[in-house]
Amino acid sequence: MKRIIYIILIVTVIILLITFLGNELSKARSFQLFGDLVDHVETEEHVVALTFDDGPGIHSEEVLQVLDEQEVKATFFLTGEEIENEPELAQLMADRGHEIGNHSYSHERMVLKSPSFIEKEVQKTNGLIREIGYKGEIHFRPPYGKKLFILPYHLSQHNQKTVMWNLEPESDPELARDSEKMITYVEEEVKPGSIILMHVMYENRKESLKAIPGMIESLKEKGYTFVTVSDLMQDQGN
Ligand SMILES: [Zn+2]
Structure with a gap:
């Protein structure tokens, strides 16, 4: 009896450990098991990539206008579903010279899913x-x-790179509700080759949208040039 309890205990600990490690691995920003992953590039140049996730959403045109005014090219990671809903907005982003990335079709978590779903x-x-x-x-x-496993494997088989980020001011709720704090945070933390992530497409992200012009201006003052993710990677010869 004692032995059975002992075995159950060990099995439970192993399952918990695997779950914990799997979870840590799935959200690792700078590591995956297959294919190329980029969360920043190593460079001496004062270049930085501004990336926007989700959308196209209702604030797309405002974002595009800010970027045009600032003469900045950004990278938009769009979902297939939202491109289908707003193809004209997505096209506008591409037409204005911004980079378009793939942010999945449905925006579900791409872990514990079948290979056919991922594909x-x-x-x-x-x-x-x-x-x-x-x-x-x-x-x-x-x-x-x-x-985790299937997504990186699928991408590696199709020569698609995984692009993460190394600066995300919105991840701290304290910063996320104050555009000025987000601007200061990015100004202090930015490094040559940083990839900044912002969400500006939806109504609940107004503070983020408000932060964009100031964020761009403050980094320009520090001597930074904004480039797309692909251009950033070329800088490193990636
Ligand atoms: Zn997203």
């Missing part, structure tokens, strides 16, 4: 990105930054 999410969205006329390389950013 459909990635390939259908690649197709939609081509339909809006985008011709550049299409990188993938996992929804919620989650990936």
